[in-house]
Amino acid sequence: MAFLEIKGLKKQFGNTKVLHGIDFSMEKGEVVAVIGSSGGGKTTFLRCLNFLEMANEGTISIEDGFYFDAGKVYSPAEIRDMRLKLGMVFQSFNLFPQYNALENVYIPLQLRSKEKIKASIPFGKARREAINAAQIENKAKAMDLLVDVGLSDKAENYPCQLSGGQQQRVAIARALAQEPSILCFDEPTSALDPELTGEVLRVIKELKDKGRTMLVVTHEMEFARNVADRVIFFADGVIEEQGTPEEVFGNPKSPKTAAFVK
Amino acid sequence: MDLGTITLKLLDGFGVTCLLFLLTLVLSLPLGLIISFGSMSKFKPLSLTVRTFVWIIRGTPLMLQLFVVFYVPGMLFDVRLFSGDNGRFLAALVAFVINYACYFSEIFRGGIQSIPRGQYEAAQVLGMTSKETFFNVILMQVVKRILAPISNEVITLVKDTSLARVIAVAEIFFINEMDFLSRGLVWPLFYIAVFFLIFVGALTLFFGWCEKKLSYYKV
Ligand SMILES: Nc1ncnc2c1ncn2[C@@H]1O[C@H](COP(=O)(O)OP(=O)(O)OP(=O)(O)O)[C@@H](O)[C@H]1O
Ligand SMILES: [Mg+2]
Numbered sequence: 001m002a003f004l005e006i007k008g009l010k011k012q013f014g015n016t017k018v019l020h021g022i023d024f025s026m027e028k029g030e031v032v033a034v035i036g037s038s039g040g041g042k043t044t045f046l047r048c049l050n051f052l053e054m055a056n057e058g059t060i061s062i063e064d065g066f067y068f069d070a071g072k073v074y075s076p077a078e079i080r081d082m083r084l085k086l087g088m089v090f091q092s093f094n095l096f097p098q099y100n101a102l103e104n105v106y107i108p109l110q111l112r113s114k115e116k117i118k119a120s121i122p123f124g125k126a127r128r129e130a131i132n133a134a135q136i137e138n139k140a141k142a143m144d145l146l147v148d149v150g151l152s153d154k155a156e157n158y159p160c161q162l163s164g165g166q167q168q169r170v171a172i173a174r175a176l177a178q179e180p181s182i183l184c185f186d187e188p189t190s191a192l193d194p195e196l197t198g199e200v201l202r203v204i205k206e207l208k209d210k211g212r213t214m215l216v217v218t219h220e221m222e223f224a225r226n227v228a229d230r231v232i233f234f235a236d237g238v239i240e241e242q243g244t245p246e247e248v249f250g251n252p253k254s255p256k257t258a259a260f261v262k
Numbered sequence: 263m264d265l266g267t268i269t270l271k272l273l274d275g276f277g278v279t280c281l282l283f284l285l286t287l288v289l290s291l292p293l294g295l296i297i298s299f300g301s302m303s304k305f306k307p308l309s310l311t312v313r314t315f316v317w318i319i320r321g322t323p324l325m326l327q328l329f330v331v332f333y334v335p336g337m338l339f340d341v342r343l344f345s346g347d348n349g350r351f352l353a354a355l356v357a358f359v360i361n362y363a364c365y366f367s368e369i370f371r372g373g374i375q376s377i378p379r380g381q382y383e384a385a386q387v388l389g390m391t392s393k394e395t396f397f398n399v400i401l402m403q404v405v406k407r408i409l410a411p412i413s414n415e416v417i418t419l420v421k422d423t424s425l426a427r428v429i430a431v432a433e434i435f436f437i438n439e440m441d442f443l444s445r446g447l448v449w450p451l452f453y454i455a456v457f458f459l460i461f462v463g464a465l466t467l468f469f470g471w472c473e474k475k476l477s478y479y480k481v
Contacts, residue, residue, distance in 0.1 A: 050387050052383055052386065052387065076391070076392075083387055086387075087387070088384075094378075094380040094381060095384075096381065096384070098402040098403060098479045098481075099479075108385075108389065111389075111398065158479045159480075171384075175388075178388060178389065
């Protein structure tokens with residue numbers, strides 16, 4: 001079985017069918033670029049993976065994580081646990097404006113630590129001390145991640161004081177902090193000025209070199225061609241074609257793909 | 263009557279005014295938040311009921327509501343819920359709290375609904391529960407957005423307290439009318455204006471300070 005395995009994923013909004021049964025799998029350490037024309041369902045696909053939308057049919061499983069079956073009912077807590085196995089970086093960054101870069105990265109972590117500590121230590125001084133220790137640890141971890149994305153000097157800056165590219169890099173650090181098995185990106189550079197896309201793509205490239213498993217929806221064909229191990233072409237809610245960048249860009253089999261990559 | 267006596271008397275009344283103001287604020291802000299959750303509930307019968315209630319309260323004069331709270335329980339159930347000076351004060355407080363909670367609830371609702379979905383989604387994918395999301399992500403952004411409309415309401419409340427005199431609550435205007443105006447002393451009215459100006463001035467400074475405190479981020 002593959003690291004990530006998706007079978008027969010279907011999603012519709014009212015009467016609009018958006019995903020028509022997606023079968024998809026991915027190996028650990030693989031970087032997959034998802035391309036396709038507007039309205040093809042790429043965003044919906046990622047959102048179903050992150051349980052921001054609930055798929056109507058199909059299964060999603062991650063080897064070291066969970067098995068999700070759209071036919072079953074899950075509690076909010078179960079959904080939350082599954083969600084943490086996947087990271088998500090949004091087109092519009094969605095940083096929390098009232099927190100500085102460091103806080104954006106460590107506060108979500110700290111909340112998870114607190115939850116765990118509260119479950120194991122019911123009350124009192126020991127609990128407070130454990131929470132403080134976790135805070136120091138989480139802050140250090142967050143700082144390391146900011147260093148990784150090249151923003152150690154911006155840790156104290158608020159989102160409104162950062163450029164779009166810097167904000168997106170903070171968002172990447174924030175997603176990485178949860179140690180997701182797979183990191184998803186939905187057009188991470190589409191909201192950026194052209195001169196800022198490079199710095200974000202470079203960070204993603206570095207993550208690939210470190211062996212991260214990533215699923216990247218993108219309109220940057222150069223990036224898909226040069227960085228991705230595999231490219232999948234989405235059209236009208238199905239995976240029309242997939243293969244290595246050479247195959248998809250150099251020798252597309254489907255006429256739709258050929259028209260898109262030309 | 264000398265200035266000292268008049269000052270002391272008016273200060274007495276102003277004390278009641280301030281107490282009514284403070285208690286109303288402390289009680290109506292949280293109540294307003296609860297009402298705003300009710301009005302945003304996905305459970306239609308609840309949200310419809312709450313919205314209708316808010317519409318009635320916002321659509322009728324506060325003065326009328328004061329009379330209703332004060333007289334109607336007695337008329338309907340033959341109980342004297344609000345008797346004596348304290349009873350009158352309590353009746354006024356109840357009416358003010360309900361009225362202001364409804365106004366605040368609409369401000370909260372507007373503020374909460376103006377926060378982009380992306381903020382909720384980002385919090386969700388980071389594993390936050392809805393409670394964590396509200397208190398750690400949404401609330402401070404709402405506070406910043408609603409500070410100006412809230413400060414307007416609060417300043418209006420300072421002046422609205424004078425309406426309590428219609429059910430004979432011994433706030434500053436009531437005292438003034440009993441003790442001075444009825445004896446032909448008109449100038450204490452201007453003295454009262456000074457009290458209010460100082461109070462509102464202080465509030466204005468306070469809200470300005472809050473705004474500055476929150477200016478480090480943009481929403
Ligand atoms: N919440 C929703 N309710 C109704 N329809 C939706 C919803 N979300 C997406 N859709 C529809 O689903 C289809 C696929 O949308 P999606 O955003 O997944 O496409 P996409 O491939 O990401 O496009 P783009 O390249 O423009 O981002 C569109 O026709 C869209 O209108
Ligand atoms: Mg999209």
